[in-house]
Amino acid sequence: MLQSRRKIRTEEARSERPGASGAEAFDRRPKLDFDVLDGHLGYFLRRLQISVFKDFISTLATLNVRPAQYSALVLIGANPGRSQAEIGEALNIERARFARLLDELERRGWTQRVAALRDRRSHSLFLTNEGRTALMTIKGLAARHEKQVSRIVGGTRRQKLMKLLKDVQPQARPRS
Amino acid sequence: MLQSRRKIRTEEARSERPGASGAEAFDRRPKLDFDVLDGHLGYFLRRLQISVFKDFISTLATLNVRPAQYSALVLIGANPGRSQAEIGEALNIERARFARLLDELERRGWTQRVAALRDRRSHSLFLTNEGRTALMTIKGLAARHEKQVSRIVGGTRRQKLMKLLKDVQPQARPRS
Numbered sequence: 001m002l003q004s005r006r007k008i009r010t011e012e013a014r015s016e017r018p019g020a021s022g023a024e025a026f027d028r029r030p031k032l033d034f035d036v037l038d039g040h041l042g043y044f045l046r047r048l049q050i051s052v053f054k055d056f057i058s059t060l061a062t063l064n065v066r067p068a069q070y071s072a073l074v075l076i077g078a079n080p081g082r083s084q085a086e087i088g089e090a091l092n093i094e095r096a097r098f099a100r101l102l103d104e105l106e107r108r109g110w111t112q113r114v115a116a117l118r119d120r121r122s123h124s125l126f127l128t129n130e131g132r133t134a135l136m137t138i139k140g141l142a143a144r145h146e147k148q149v150s151r152i153v154g155g156t157r158r159q160k161l162m163k164l165l166k167d168v169q170p171q172a173r174p175r176s
Numbered sequence: 177m178l179q180s181r182r183k184i185r186t187e188e189a190r191s192e193r194p195g196a197s198g199a200e201a202f203d204r205r206p207k208l209d210f211d212v213l214d215g216h217l218g219y220f221l222r223r224l225q226i227s228v229f230k231d232f233i234s235t236l237a238t239l240n241v242r243p244a245q246y247s248a249l250v251l252i253g254a255n256p257g258r259s260q261a262e263i264g265e266a267l268n269i270e271r272a273r274f275a276r277l278l279d280e281l282e283r284r285g286w287t288q289r290v291a292a293l294r295d296r297r298s299h300s301l302f303l304t305n306e307g308r309t310a311l312m313t314i315k316g317l318a319a320r321h322e323k324q325v326s327r328i329v330g331g332t333r334r335q336k337l338m339k340l341l342k343d344v345q346p347q348a349r350p351r352s
Contacts (some may be wrong), residue, residue, distance in 0.1 A: 029262060032251060032254070032255050032258065032262065032263075032266050033254040033255055034250075034251070034254070034266075035250050035251070035253070035254035036250055036315055036318065036319075037247055037250050037251070039322060040318070040322055041228060041322070041325050041329065041334055041337060041338055041341075042225065042228040042229055042232055042243060042325065043243075043247060044337075044338060044341035044342060045221055045224055045225040045228060045337075045341065046225050046229070046243070047268060047341070048221055048341055048344055049218065049221040049222050049225045050268050051268075052217060052218040052221060053218055053222070056218055067218060067219075067222070071213055071219060074210075074211050074212055074213050075208060075210070075211070075213070077211065078208070078209040078210070078211035079208050079209055082208065086205060086208065087208070090208050090210075092223060092226050092227075139212055142212065142216070143212075146215060146216055146217070149216075149217050149218065152344075153217065153344050154344070157340055157343065157344065158217055160336075160340055161217060161220075161221075161337070161340050161341070162217055162220060164333055164336055164337050164340070165217075165220035165221065165223070165224055165337070166220060167333065168224055168328075168329050168330075168333065
């Protein structure tokens with residue numbers, strides 16, 4: 001049942017490549033066959049998203065701000081008083097997870113939930129003064145991160161990707 | 177401190193748009209200002225990745241297979257006997273999380289870890305017969321998902337995105 005024959009072949013293949021040079025010498029293991037993964041857009045989106053997020057997290061490590069927290073701070077800052085439901089939906093964050101994210105931002109003294117005038121079950125979101133100050137610093141680091149993304153991805157390729165990705169989701173675009 | 181003035185302005189804006197029609201009528205709330213998020217590649221990658229993954233999860237709901245499990249099954253199936261470390265790294269899954277993912281796949285009877293001949297601390301990964309059978313069904317559903325992605329994203333746009341995303345990460349491509 002275990003394919004030991006194929007396994008041996010794999011180990012032979014490893015020793016068959018003594019002349020690997022340059023990038024290949026960096027990793028002598030034979031490349032993996034990605035099979036049908038090579039045809040899935042989701043797979044490639046996820047790969048790049050993970051490496052972009054890793055850069056974001058390490059660039060903002062001193063402030064310990066994660067991408068979802070950053071997105072929430074930016075949206076609350078640019079749209080003060082909008083409801084928790086609207087901001088959460090716009091960021092595609094599931095309701096309970098968004099509530100926990102806001103708990104964390106409040107604990108840090110950056111945001112406030114206020115019961116809405118018209119419907120007290122609904123909450124309006126605001127930055128505190130401290131939150132506005134923090135967001136300025138955070139935006140500076142996020143801009144540095146984006147320059148790094150541009151270097152990693154390539155400036156032209158980044159522009160092309162942005163255009164294509166924005167076209168897919170017109171509902172997510174800001175009003176111009 | 178709370179920006180109630182701006183909040184009121186927002187509520188006025190809401191009532192200023194009685195003539196919204198078509199897609200706009202679907203949601204009468206004024207659009208949110210996405211501010212600097214509009215300039216972050218990571219934000220747009222994440223948005224599309226989430227909606228593509230949602231489609232994958234719902235298409236494979238009957239089998240309860242998540243994208244990371246699918247990727248692992250495909251790689252193990254196409255590269256029998258390769259090490260746990262190699263497969264985990266190729267999928268960019270953190271070591272402990274990948275171990276838990278393999279626990280789950282073993283619990284379902286789909287994969288096996290075998291101590292490697294040369295280094296018993298290292299594990300070689302294999303599909304079981306049951307795993308190979310399950311993977312055929314799973315691949316069928318994943319292909320259906322990918323057709324849906326093509327419809328949602330647009331066939332041409334999907335091709336362009338795939339090409340750009342593959343070019344960014346040559347190390348992730350299968351050997352041709």
